[in-house]
Amino acid sequence: MSRDVKQFYTLGKKIVGAGVNYRSLVAERSGSVPKKPILFLKPTTTYIAEGQVIEIPEGYEVNHEVELGVIIGQKCKNVSIDEADKYIGGFCLALDLTAMNIISEARESGLPWTTGKGFDTATPVSSAIAKDQLPGPDAVRLWCSVNDQIRQDCSTSDMVFPVKELVSYASRNMTLEPYDLILTGSPAGVGPIRSGDVIKAGLGDLITMCFKVK
Template identity: 35%
Template sequence: MSDSYAIEPQKINSLPIAGSAQRFPVARIFCVGQNYAEHSREMGHNPDVEPPFFFMKPHTAIVSDGRSFPYPSISTNVHHEVEFIVAIGTGGANIPEAEALTHVFGYAVGLDMTRRDLQGIAKKTGRPWELGKAFDNAAPCGAVVPVAQAGHPTTGSITLSVNGEMRQNGDLADMIWKVPGTIAYLSTLFELRPGDLIFTGTPAGVGAIQRGDHLTGAIAGLGEVHTDVV
């Protein structure tokens, strides 16, 4: 006997998979805060003494396949943050760091869009970050590149340009917390599930966007993510 629902169930948000007609269903989105030393410093923190921390976005924040990014309401200072994304293929809790990469389905490039003014208010008042980070359309993402094609990147350029002008230019090697350690640590806080995404932080150079801007995020070997701000 099939389940009967009082309202229509929400459709599953998904991302394209490079080289495949199949799609990657998105469960949850975890984000690592300030995982590049220079970005941590530009935000006023000391990366040498602070442990990693996480915040979340809902799967409904996904913007895929090059769709536009609507400039959000109740904000006048929205920032771009390009990120290296880990797509989890098999879940688990308390995953040993040595086994962490076996849980990865693939990798992608994405944008952690941020209402910086609302995030700033939340920081000052000690409130949660959802208004600044978890709003609608806050996670534009490119295609997931399976491990069989991408391997497990540890180095390579990660960039963000606005209207063809470079704004962010870093290297995956500069991440403070690497992918295996991030997965292992996060899995002590949450039991990871297939379909979870981990945004691993952004390099320095974050800045404001305006309506009419065209954003291009790129990671060597993983392609690009494009979106127009409307």
């Protein structure tokens, strides 16, 4: 990539999320495994980096969702699964913070999830690593703790749709551009966060991050 991948969140144009993409989450919710990826968009104004603080809007009941983030390296459209790896520039760790009460209201009304996932500070991210630093993105440990209590602990091998399949599917539905971020879904153990909490998360032995909530 032409610039430092570690600063991707200052350059990306969109965030593409994948919902219900872990079998453990499907089982926890007694749901059905999706037949194709469930995609949604988040604004880039949701980004925060370490050193910044998660701010929960008044009236929002927010859950943590730890995820592997895939950073697009080259502009692409309609790429095959076999070609998808060529367009990945790097990876990061992310939290897809979700206001579940707002999401529930939207579902009942048949409306999009945007307001429940698009509030400011709703996408805390780590620094990024280059693609070759994570040669096996579909088999790496992903974990999240709140106040030093582990809430989520799983392998990305539990994904319903692996990384290359998500990149390919997203590219068939929209043009992906350099520094766009694809959030690949979150495993079981999603839970609430509140003011005063400290959230820590990790991706194997490669990345850790920590955020305070207010």
